[in-house]
Amino acid sequence: MTLAPLLNMLSAALQPADVNPTGLRWPSDPQWGNFITAFNAGNVLRLMGSSLFIAIFVVPTSLLFATLAGYALGRLQIRGGRFIFLFLILGLTIPFEALMIPLYYVMKDLGVLNTQWAVIFPLIGLFMPFSVAWMRAHFLGVPKELSEAARVDGASTFQEFIKIQLPLARPALSALTILLFLWTWNQFLLPVVLISDPLDRTVAGALTFFQGQYLSSIPLLNAGALIIIIPTITLFIIFQRQFILALLQGAVKG
């Protein structure tokens, strides 16, 4: 049941491009060339570049901000930290839909509308509640004795953070990396609303462009859509253990 739609995509993608295929049926003469046609006609290379550009800014920045804030809120227990945390958590319940109209005008005022920055900036902000909560939870779980021992040995906050806390945070950070990357790569609403040229969007956001382009050819539309999901599926199959763990923890903590 789970696989049927994906297999159906593949079987449709391999039919001759100018024929309207029917149902789930393996083609007698698989047209692997459809993938090449869709790859070129869909500007997939440019799309992947655009998605990567967005992810390269969003993911590391979010990780850095979240680690610093998570450390401060979870480990240093600053005054007013609880209030800041609750204020951030509130953001988890704000649907993107409630923000899409004002974000459009905010990005316009900043002069970045229709560029990748119009998606990069809001995504970093929108990822903060979850990411900070995630890193805070990690730092809360680190036994206090460890850092106290480091302090007694004369380590500064900075040394303790770099030498003790960061290495311990690696599993939490890699899981968060997976989640943020997936959410960025698959982000649809923001690119559709904030970037008018589909070729400057994320790969997911550009699927509408494929739909418009291949309205007449179901095989090419499916080939294009498959090309777009292949990178994440490949990553998933290689790192499935990490992916599943990350997504499960992500669900529970979100």
Added chain:
Amino acid sequence: MTNRTRNRRAWAKASARRETPLGWLLVVPALAAYLGFVIYPLTAGIQYSFLDWNGVGAAQWVGLENYFRVLTDETLLGSIRNAFVLILFFTLIPISAGLMLATLIRSMKPGLASNLSQTILFLPQIIPLAAAGIAWSWMYAQTGAVNQVLGWVGLESIGRAWLADYDTALAAVGLIGSWVLTGLCTVLFLTGIGKIDASLYEAVRIDGASWWREFVTVTVPGLRQEIAVLSTITVIAALSSFDIIYTTTLGGPGRATLVPGISIYRIGFTQSDVGLASAFGIILMVLVLTLVLPLQRLSRVRDN
């Protein structure tokens, strides 16, 4: 309290005080991004919601009128109703199916089969919802696989273009959501079942309980936390569905699958009624909050 721990506490207290300025400094980047790109737009949205504004020209203050318009407009209320119908498909079906499947997979021998089923069940979580929409619009087409399968079992008479039919479009779209979310529910329930005390299962088995009784008295109560978490996630997904609808029906046929997200998009960008779209956005946020907060409390109270 020993001297040692007292010293340590005093030391920790002193160091906490010393580190407050540094701690604040570390929070600043995250807080700035959140304030600048979430809270500020949110307040701007609240501001717009009191205006009659087409996005370009002069704006006029209209007070609460936009809110009254959302709550009296049959089309917009219809889109909220549709979102509630989607909860059935995004929440009820995945959670019940997930519970059943998890129980079933647990009874299988651990190993390749159950590992493989976990991986496969998780695939829909990895691909963009927009791609799921494209895959399924082809499944649902007149010449698609759904009608083909119906033909095999002699039901070709009910075959149709499922997404183009007023009576079936909403359910068809909803089932895409069920397809996406059932895997997540199943796998989360599986890890949850693993944490249930095995002696509880043994106890009911000694009592000669049926499979169903075991399910109701041990499995479901043991998973209440997971159920609360998944209800929260899936209810939010249902109320704020956008990607799937956008790539399958765009709200059609007519308004059969119109949901708040698509309405806001259309009103704000196609009809350029920024005030009304913003008001609807705020109403949607309040709706999500009022549905989700009780669910959160439920999971917490039961924890204690």
